[in-house]
Amino acid sequence: MQFYTSEKVNDNLTMIHSLSGELMYLLESVDACVLIDSCVGVGNLKKYVKTLSDKPVTLFLTHGHIDHAMGAPDFDEVYMNHKDIPLYQSQCTVEDRQEYVMGCAGTEVARAFGKEDYAPAEPDKPFIDLKDGDTFEIGDFHLECYEFAGHTPGSVIFLIREMDILILGDACNNSTFVFDENSASVETYRKNVIYNRNRLEGRYTRVFLSHHVMEADANIMDHVIEVCDEVLAGEADDLPFEFMGMKAFIAKKCNERFEREDGKSGNIIYNKERLYAK
DSSP states (O other): OOOEEEEESSSSEEEEEETTSBEEEEEEOSSOEEEEOOBTSBSOHHHHHHHHOOSOEEEEOSOOOHHHHTTGGGSSSEEEOGGGHHHHHHHOSHHHHHHHHHHHHOHHHHHTOOGGGBOOSSOSSOOEEOOTTOEEEETTEEEEEEEOOSSSTTOEEEEEGGGTEEEEETSSSTTEEEOSTTSOOHHHHHHHHHHHHHHHTTSOSEEEESBSOSEEOTTHHHHHHHHHHHHHTTOOOOEEEEETTEEEEESSOBOTTOOBTTSOOOOEEEOTTOSSOO
């Protein structure tokens, strides 16, 4: 069973889709590639990427969660914001990842992959720190990194300058989790959204996500600020939500793919005990 499929966005950018629902992005230049995110570390993502390009690959991680960072040990050069290292280490066991695949991809998929099909728990080489404002030349392209804390302490987003494409990952999407102990309060998260919206205004025309749907409305950050305002005002729709034993609320009504009923992009899933910074 093949865990990954792909779809060309343009001549130099490919979206990779996993059976557990994550989206990754491969940026290819004349002599090198950058892969953004590495899924849950099953099914040999590195081998699959080689079917798309024979150029050397550097891995950049949007954050340290189990569904985005666990393929890291298969790659030689891996960048991740060091604030998320404790988070990565808390979720990297093969057993945790098997449970995740079972829950997100189903029994048939989970049974198709044994322990030998999973990447090791931790990479041999340390993560290279990924910092706010870092810019990388990838052939004719420039990849810019910006810190966007909230979903996790070390979440980052990426701007592909020449394509006017902003890759938001889980930092701001249609189902942004801000309800566990690693997340910011809704109040703090709102401030971070405003900050990144303002400093990147006018620099992108397309926004790509890491779950469910690839592309979102370019105004998604504006919509999420509105959602946070409604939450803090006690005016959200508040659909009950449970994930791995944790209970929370989806702010705006949506379908099972987290597409909002009102047609706008952007939503948060939050904890009513974590509305304000302490």
